[in-house]
Amino acid sequence: MSTVNTVTEQLTRAGQAIEHDSFAIIDAEVGPHPYDAGQWPIVRRMIHANADFDFNGLTRFHPRAVEAGVQALLRGGTPLVADVEMICSGLSAPRLAHFGVQAHHFISDADVIEAARAEDSTRAVQAMRKAHRLGLLDGAIVGIGNAPTALIELVRLVREAGVRPALVVGMPVGFVSAAESKALMAEVEAVPWIVIDGRKGGSTLVVAAIHALLALAEARQRQGTAAG
Structure with missing residues (x-):
């Protein structure tokens, strides 16, 4: 049986080969890293998206982050709330x-x-307040790659309004409050998160992390189907 995901892989053999070869190069060149078998595919895809090995080390995970994200996807119908259109388009x-x-x-x-x-x-x-009013944040995957103020507001909603997203992928980029907003998110225990330390970030990284989670969820699905 093929080990290639049918939905979350590239659609052609040539595309799959290029992507798999890229991942193999990253694995060969990355050196030591602190990530487990669930976390590493996410970090590797983020490195792949930017050709930047700094994300080995800068990327941090709440202990329940990967499993929470995979389970949210496997439940089906989970809303995904983004700070900017670029994430949805990507x-x-x-x-x-x-x-x-x-x-x-x-x-x-x-x-x-x-x-x-x-x-x-x-x-x-x-925008975060509107998502909350619409009841979209509880149980959602929230992706923030551009606006530190969105992440700061989300943390406030978690603490003051009891909002409970399934997972926050908090990676806003920039020079004003970006590092601070991610550090603030990393202090939250009640909600799983994936963040990047410091100023680096961006919508492409959020997209890469979510695509990696989708691939992990599909692999879990395939294992369940094979076992059944």
Whole structure:
């Protein structure tokens, strides 16, 4: 039986070969790393997305992060809430559809913009608040790759409003509050998270991490089907 995932792999043999060869090069060149068998495929795909080995070490995981993400996908119908449209555009629609995942972002909604102007806050803050009002955050996978204020607001909602996402992939990039927002998320025990220490981050890394989780979930699915 093939060990290649049918949904979360490249669609052609040539594409699969290039991706697998890239992963093999990363494995050969990365050197020692602290990640377990569930965490490493996520970090490796993040390295692959940016050709940056610094993510070996900068990437941190809540103890339950990988299992929480995989289980959320396997449940089916889990919402995915992103801070920006770029994450939703970067995610593979067929891979999301396989698990019944619908991606949401509210950063450009008129009511979000109006609220941000009225309260002198950011659109990212108001977008997280809208997701909460709509009941989308509890049990969701939340991906934040651009806006530190979105991650800070999400931490506030976890602490003050009892919001409980299934997993937070918190990787905002930048120079103002980016490192601080991720450090704040890493202090949360009640909600699983994956974060990057420091200023590095970005939507491409969130997409890479979620694609890796989708691949892990499909592999788990295949194992269950084979066992049954």
